[in-house]
Amino acid sequence: MADIHVEEFYRDVAIALSQLYSAFPRRINLFVEDIAGPDEPDEFGLHSKRHMACFGALLWLAEEGFLRYVDTIRQEALDQAVLTRDAFIRLSSPAPAALAELAGVTPDESELPPSVRKDLSTYIHLIRQALRSGHSERIGAIVRAAFFSTSSW
Template sequence: MSDIHIDDFYKDVALTFLRLYNSFPRKTILYTEDICGEDEPDEFGLHSERFTAGFSTMVWLGEQGYLKYDAPIKQEALDQAVLTERGFLLLSSRSALNFGDPVIGETKASDIPSSVMEQSKTNINQLRKAIKSQSSIMISQAVRYMLDAN
C-alpha cells in the first residue's frame, strides 16, 4: 500500500526545486498553488489538507536549508524565495541516477556534444526527466537520492 501523502511530498519537493532553480538567483514569490494546484478555502477560510501539505513542504525545505525566504504570505506563498547555496549546489551537481540520455530529434546520444551530455547528468535534469515522466516512482527516487546526498 502506497502512502499517497509521501508521494505528494516528493512531487511537491521536486516542483519547488524546479521552480526555484528556474528563477535562480532571482528571488521570487513561490505560490503554493503552483506547487500543488489550486484550492478553495472552505467556509471557515481553511485550506484543504493537500494544499496545507504543499505549503508545509515548502516551509520544511526552508527549515532544512535548501531554500530561504523573507516571510510566508498566509499559506498562499513564500515571499522572496530563493535557493540557498546548499540547494543550488545539490541541484547543479552530477547525479548517480540515470533516467536516460537526452534525445534531440533524430540525433543519437553518441552525436550529442559532451557538454550537453554532462549537463544532462545533473540532479536538476534527472529531476526534470522524472517530472516529465509523471512516474511517482521516478520522482520519489530522484528526490530521495538528492535528500540523502546532503
C-alpha cells in the same frame, strides 16, 4: 509503495526546487497553487489538507536548509524565495549514471557535445524528466537520491 502523502511530498519538493532553480539567483514568490493545484478555502477560510501539506513541504524545505525566504504570504506562498548555496550546487551536480537510467535519461553520448552531456546528467535535469514522466516512484527516487541519500546534508 509509499503512502500517498509521501508521494505528494516528493512531487511538491521536485516542483518547488525546479521552479527555484529556473529562477536562480533571482528571488521569486513560490505559490502553493502553482505546485499543488487550485484550492478553494472552505466557508471558514481554511485551506484543504492537500494545500496545507504542500505549504508544509515548502516550510520544511526552508527549515532543512534547501531554500530561504523573506516571509510567508498567508498560507498561500513563500515571499522572495531562493535556493540556498548547497541546494543549488547539489542540483547542478552530475548524478550517478544508474540514476539517469532510472529517470529514463540515457542520451547517446557519442552524438552530443560534452557540455550538453554534462547538463543532461545533472540532478535538476533528472528531476525535470521525472516530473514530465508523471511517474511518482521515479520522482520520489530521484528526489531521495538528490537530497536525502547523502551525508553532506
